[in-house]
Amino acid sequence: MKLGQVSAAKLATMAFIVATVVVTAGCGAFGGDQNTFNPAGDVADRQLDLFILVLIPAIIVLIGVAVAMVYILVRFRRREGDGIPKQVEGNNTLEIAWTIAPAVLLLAIAVPTVDAVIDLGGKAGEDALHVRVVAQQWNWRFDYLDPEYADEDGRPFRTVDLYIPVDREVGVELESLDVIHSFWIPKLAGKQDVMPGRANTLKFNATETGVFLGQCAEFCGIGHAIMRFKTTALEPAQFEACLEAIAVEGEDPDPPAACVP
Amino acid sequence: MAGVMIERPAPTVGEALRRMRQQGETYQGVWSWLTTIDHKRIGLMYGATAMFFFLVGGIEALIIRLQLARPGLTLVDPDQYNRLFTMHGTTMIFLVVMPLSAAFFNLVIPLMIGARDVAFPRLNAFSYWTFLFGGMLMSASFFTGNPAGSFFEGHLGAPDGGWFGYAPLTLNQFSPGTGIDFWAFGLLILGVASMAGGFNFIVTIVNMRAPGMTLFRMPVFVWMTLVTSFLIIFAMPIITVALFQLLFDRLFGANFFNVGAGGTPLLWQHMFWLFGHPEVYILILPAMGIISEILPTFSRKPLFGYPFVVFSGIAIAFMSWGVWAHHMYTVGLGSAANAAFGVSTLLIGVPTGIKIFNWLATLWGGSISFKTPLLFALGFIAMFTIGGLTGVMHSMVPSDYQQQDTYFVVAHFHQVLIGGALFGLFAGVYYWFPKFSGKFMNEKLGQLHFWAMFIGFNVTFQPMMILGFLGMIRRTSTYEAGLGYGLWNMMSTAGAFLIAFSIAVFLINVVVSMRSKEDAGADPWDGRTLEWAIPSPPPVYNFAKIPQVTELDAHWAKKYVQNEAGELVPAMAGGANGDDNDSSGHDIHLPSPSIIPLIASAGLPLLASGFIYWDNPWMLPLIPVGAVITLVGVFAWALEPATE
Numbered sequence: 038m039k040l041g042q043v044s045a046a047k048l049a050t051m052a053f054i055v056a057t058v059v060v061t062a063g064c065g066a067f068g069g070d071q072n073t074f075n076p077a078g079d080v081a082d083r084q085l086d087l088f089i090l091v092l093i094p095a096i097i098v099l100i101g102v103a104v105a106m107v108y109i110l111v112r113f114r115r116r117e118g119d120g121i122p123k124q125v126e127g128n129n130t131l132e133i134a135w136t137i138a139p140a141v142l143l144l145a146i147a148v149p150t151v152d153a154v155i156d157l158g159g160k161a162g163e164d165a166l167h168v169r170v171v172a173q174q175w176n177w178r179f180d181y182l183d184p185e186y187a188d189e190d191g192r193p194f195r196t197v198d199l200y201i202p203v204d205r206e207v208g209v210e211l212e213s214l215d216v217i218h219s220f221w222i223p224k225l226a227g228k229q230d231v232m233p234g235r236a237n238t239l240k241f242n243a244t245e246t247g248v249f250l251g252q253c254a255e256f257c258g259i260g261h262a263i264m265r266f267k268t269t270a271l272e273p274a275q276f277e278a279c280l281e282a283i284a285v286e287g288e289d290p291d292p293p294a295a296c297v298p
Numbered sequence: 299m300a301g302v303m304i305e306r307p308a309p310t311v312g313e314a315l316r317r318m319r320q321q322g323e324t325y326q327g328v329w330s331w332l333t334t335i336d337h338k339r340i341g342l343m344y345g346a347t348a349m350f351f352f353l354v355g356g357i358e359a360l361i362i363r364l365q366l367a368r369p370g371l372t373l374v375d376p377d378q379y380n381r382l383f384t385m386h387g388t389t390m391i392f393l394v395v396m397p398l399s400a401a402f403f404n405l406v407i408p409l410m411i412g413a414r415d416v417a418f419p420r421l422n423a424f425s426y427w428t429f430l431f432g433g434m435l436m437s438a439s440f441f442t443g444n445p446a447g448s449f450f451e452g453h454l455g456a457p458d459g460g461w462f463g464y465a466p467l468t469l470n471q472f473s474p475g476t477g478i479d480f481w482a483f484g485l486l487i488l489g490v491a492s493m494a495g496g497f498n499f500i501v502t503i504v505n506m507r508a509p510g511m512t513l514f515r516m517p518v519f520v521w522m523t524l525v526t527s528f529l530i531i532f533a534m535p536i537i538t539v540a541l542f543q544l545l546f547d548r549l550f551g552a553n554f555f556n557v558g559a560g561g562t563p564l565l566w567q568h569m570f571w572l573f574g575h576p577e578v579y580i581l582i583l584p585a586m587g588i589i590s591e592i593l594p595t596f597s598r599k600p601l602f603g604y605p606f607v608v609f610s611g612i613a614i615a616f617m618s619w620g621v622w623a624h625h626m627y628t629v630g631l632g633s634a635a636n637a638a639f640g641v642s643t644l645l646i647g648v649p650t651g652i653k654i655f656n657w658l659a660t661l662w663g664g665s666i667s668f669k670t671p672l673l674f675a676l677g678f679i680a681m682f683t684i685g686g687l688t689g690v691m692h693s694m695v696p697s698d699y700q701q702q703d704t705y706f707v708v709a710h711f712h713q714v715l716i717g718g719a720l721f722g723l724f725a726g727v728y729y730w731f732p733k734f735s736g737k738f739m740n741e742k743l744g745q746l747h748f749w750a751m752f753i754g755f756n757v758t759f760q761p762m763m764i765l766g767f768l769g770m771i772r773r774t775s776t777y778e779a780g781l782g783y784g785l786w787n788m789m790s791t792a793g794a795f796l797i798a799f800s801i802a803v804f805l806i807n808v809v810v811s812m813r814s815k816e817d818a819g820a821d822p823w824d825g826r827t828l829e830w831a832i833p834s835p836p837p838v839y840n841f842a843k844i845p846q847v848t849e850l851d852a853h854w855a856k857k858y859v860q861n862e863a864g865e866l867v868p869a870m871a872g873g874a875n876g877d878d879n880d881s882s883g884h885d886i887h888l889p890s891p892s893i894i895p896l897i898a899s900a901g902l903p904l905l906a907s908g909f910i911y912w913d914n915p916w917m918l919p920l921i922p923v924g925a926v927i928t929l930v931g932v933f934a935w936a937l938e939p940a941t942e
Contacts, residue, residue, distance in 0.1 A: 070780075071770070072769060073700045073701075073769055074767050084697045087696055087697045088694065088700070091697070092691070099683060102654065102679075105658055109661045109662050109666075113664050115668075120665075120865065122665050124599060126600050128603070131655075136648060139648050140648045143647050143648065146644060150637070150640050150644075150695055154633050154637045154695045155637070158633035158636070174472075216466050219628060226699070227698070227700040228700070228702060228703065229628055230628045232630060233466060234557035234563070235564065237630035238630075252769070253771075254628075254703040256380075259775075261380075261771075261773060261774060262771075262774040
C-alpha cells in the first residue's frame with residue numbers, strides 16, 4: 038500500500054513538471070513589455086524560433102525520461118517475496134544506441150545554431166541607422182552618428198532614450214565609461230555586453246512601431262536595477278520629426294508629442 | 299596526548315584490536331576533535347561545518363526572496379542586496395556544496411577502497427581547518443562595515459561583486475571598502491584547502507586500494523572522487539592566479555584589469571570561467587557518484603553499464619575544460635569563438651545523457667525499495683534532466699543572447715546545483731548516516747523532507763524560467779510593476795519557504811535519529827561496497843583485516859552466491875562480517891593525533907587580515923605574525939614524529 042502511494046505521488050509530481058514546461062512553452066501568452074516570447078524585431082524573432090526549435094525536442098526528451106522513470110518505478114517496485122533480481126551488468130548495443138542518438142540530435146541542433154551565429158554577427162550595413170551607445174553607472178546615452186543628425190560643429194545628436202525608425206536596420210556601437218554593462222532590448226534583440234576598452238557592436242531592427250523597454254543586463258553596482266531606457270520605434274518620417282522636436286524641446290520630463298508612436 | 303598509538307614492537311593483531319577498542323572509548327572530548335586525523339571525524343566536521351554555512355546561505359536566500367516577493371519592495375537596500383546575493387552564491391558553492399562533497403570523500407572513500415585512512419592524514423586535518431578558517435574569514439566580512447558606515451548602521455562589509463566578481467566592478471574605484479579583499483583572500487585560503495584535499499584523495503585512491511581492487515573494480519563514487527580531485531588540482535591554480543592579479547590591482551595598484559592603464563577586464567572573465575566551468579563539474583560529479591551507489595543498492599542490481607558511466611564521467615571532466623566561453627557569449631568574442639563553444643557545449647550533453655540512461659537502466663528489472671536515499675536519488679535524476687536540457691538550450695548561442703543574465707539562467711543553475719548536487723548529497727546523507735552513527739534516519743521524517751524539498755524546489759525555481767522568458771534580469775535588487783513578474787516572484791518566494799521548512803525537518807530528523815535506540819547494524823541496506831562490511835559506526839582502524847577484493851561490488855559478492863539453478867542466494871554464514879578475530883593479516887598501524895595541522899592553518903587568516911588592513915599600522919603586524927605561525931606549523935609538522 039505504501040509503495041502504491043509513493044508511485045501516485047511520483048506521478049503527480051511528474052505531471053506537475055510536465056505542466057510547468059507546457060506553461061513555460063505557452064508563456065508568450067503572458068503580457069509584459071520585456072517578454073522575449075513576443076518579439077517585435079527580426080533578430081528577436083529569429084532567436085525565439087531557434088529557442089522553440091530546441092524547446093520542443095527538450096520537452097519530448099523530458100517527457101520520455103519522466104514517463105520511463107515512472108513506468109520503471111511502478112513496474113519494478115519491491116513486492117513481498119521478491120527474490121534477488123537478475124544481476125544485469127550492461128548491454129553494449131544499448132550503450133552505443135544512446136550515445137549515438139543524442140549526439141546526432143545535438144549535432145542537428147548545432148547546424149541552425151552556427152548558421153544563426155554567423156548571420157547575427159557582423160556589422161550593420163551602410164544603409165543602417167548608426168548609433169553609439171554610451172553606458173555608465175547608471176544611465177545610457179545615444180549618439181546618432183549619421184552625418185545628417187550632427188550639429189554644425191559635427192557633434193552627433195544625443196538623446197537619453199533611443200529612437201529608431203521602424204523596418205530599418207539599426208547598428209549600435211557600444212561604449213562603456215566605467216564597468217561592464219549589457220545592452221538589451223528584450224523584444225528587439227538579445228543582449229550584447231558593453232565592455233570598457235572594447236568596441237562591441239550589435240545590429241537589429243523593429244518590425245512594428247511602439248515603445249520597447251531596454252535594460253542593463255550585466256550586474257553593474259547598486260543602480261543596476263534602475264539602469265533602464267526606452268526604445269521608441271517610429272515611422273521613418275515621424276522619426277525625423279521626433280529628433281527635430283527633441284532638439285527644440287528636449288526629452289525631459291516627457292519626450293515631445295512628435296515622438297509618441 | 300590521548301589518542302591512538304601502537305607501541306613497538308607490534309603486538310599481535312588480537313592484542314592490537316583490544317587496545318584499539320579501549321582507546322576508542324577514551325577517544326573523546328574537544329581536544330580529541332581538535333587534534334584528530336581520523337578521516338571519519340574530519341568528514342563529520344566537514345559535514346557539520348558545511349551544514350552550518352548552508353543555513354547561513356539559506357537565510358541569505360530567504361532575505362533575497364522576500365525582497366523580490368513583490369515589485370518595488372525595500373526590505374533591504376540595493377547595496378545590502380548586492381552583498382547578500384554575492385555571499386549567497388559564494389557561500390553555497392565554496393562553503394556548502396564543495397565541503398559537503400569533501401565530507402563524503404573523507405567519510406566514505408577509505409572505507410570503499412578498504413583502507414585504514416587517507417594517504418596523508420595530517421594533510422587531511424590541515425585541509426579541514428584551512429577550509430574552516432577560510433570560510434570564517436570570508437563570512438566575517440559581513441560585520442566589518444563599509445565606507446558608508448558601520449555594521450550597526452546597517453552597512454554590511456561583505457563583498458558586492460557577485461560570485462564571479464567581474465572586473466572592473468571589483469576594483470577599488472567601483473568597490474571601495476574591504477569586502478572584495480575578504481572575498482579574494484577567503485577564496486585563496488579555501489583554494490589551499492581544496493588543493494590539499496585534491497592531492498590527498500588522488501594519492502589515496504591511486505595507492506591505498508585494498509589488494510585486488512583494480513581501477514575497474516572501484517565503486518563509481520571512488521571514480522568520481524578521483525576525477526573531481528583531478529579537476530580541483532588543475533582548476534584551483536587558475537582562480538588562484540586570477541585572485542592574486544585582482545588583489546595586486548586592489549592593494550598595490552597593479553593594472554591587470556584597469557582599462558585606463560591598459561589592462562583588460564576580459565582577462566578576468568577568461569581566467570574565472572576557465573576555473574569556473576570545471577568548478578561546476580567539481581560540484582556535480584561527486585553527487586553523480588553518490589547516486590551511482592544508491593541506485594544499485596536500492597534496486598538490488600549492479601550499476602548498468604559501469605564502464606560507460608565511468609568513462610562518461612571522465613569525458614565530462616575533459617570536456618569541461620573546453621566550454622568555458624559559453625559563459626561569455628555576449629562579451630563580443632566574435633562569431634567563430636561563439637560557434638565553437640556553442641558546439642562543444644552541445645556535445646557535453648552526450649556523456650551526461652549516457653549517465654541518465656544508465657541510471658534508468660539500473661532501475662529496470664530491479665527490486666526497487668523506496669527508502670529516502672532512493673527518493674533523493676530519483677529526485678536528482680528528474681531535476682538534473684531538466685538542468686541538463688536547459689543547459690543544452692544555453693548552448694544555442696543566439697537564443698542564449700536573450701537568456702544570458704536573466705532568471706532563466708538562475709533557474710538553470712539552481713536546477714543543476716540544488717536539483718542535482720544538493721539532492722545527490724542529501725541522498726548520500728540518508729544513505730550513509732546509519733554507517734557513521736549506527737542509527738537509521740527516521741524514515742517518515744525523511745520522506746517528509748524529500749517531498750517538501752522536491753515540491754518546494756519546483757515551486758521556487760520553475761517560475762524563474764518564466765521570469766527569464768519575460769525578460770527579468772538576474773541580480774536586480776527590485777523590479778517594476780507592470781512587467782508581469784509579480785505573480786511568479788511571489789510563487790518563487792513561497793517555494794523558498796517550503797524548502798526552508800524541509801531543511802528544518804531534516805535537522806529535526808538528525809536530532810531525533812541520533813537519540814533513537816534502534817541499531818542499524820553493519821549493513822542496513824544490503825549494500826554492495828566495502829564500507830558495509832565493517833561495523834557501524836566503523837572502528838577507528840576501519841578494517842580489522844584488509845579485505846581481499848575479487849570483483850566489482852566486493853561486499854555483495856561475498857554475501858550472495860549462485861545456486862545450482864543459477865539463482866542468487868545468500869552465502870553461508872560468516873561471509874560478510876566477523877573477520878575481527880582472524881589473526882592472519884596485517885598489523886594495525888595508525889598515526890598519532892596532532893594539533894600541528896590546526897596551527898599551520900590558523901596563520902593563514904591572520905596573514906590575510908594583515909594584508910586586507912595593511913594601511914592600518916595596528917593591523918599590519920598580523921602579516922608577520924600569521925606568516926610565522928604558519929611557518930612554525932609547517933616546520934613542526936615536518937619534525938613531529940608520525941608515531942610515538
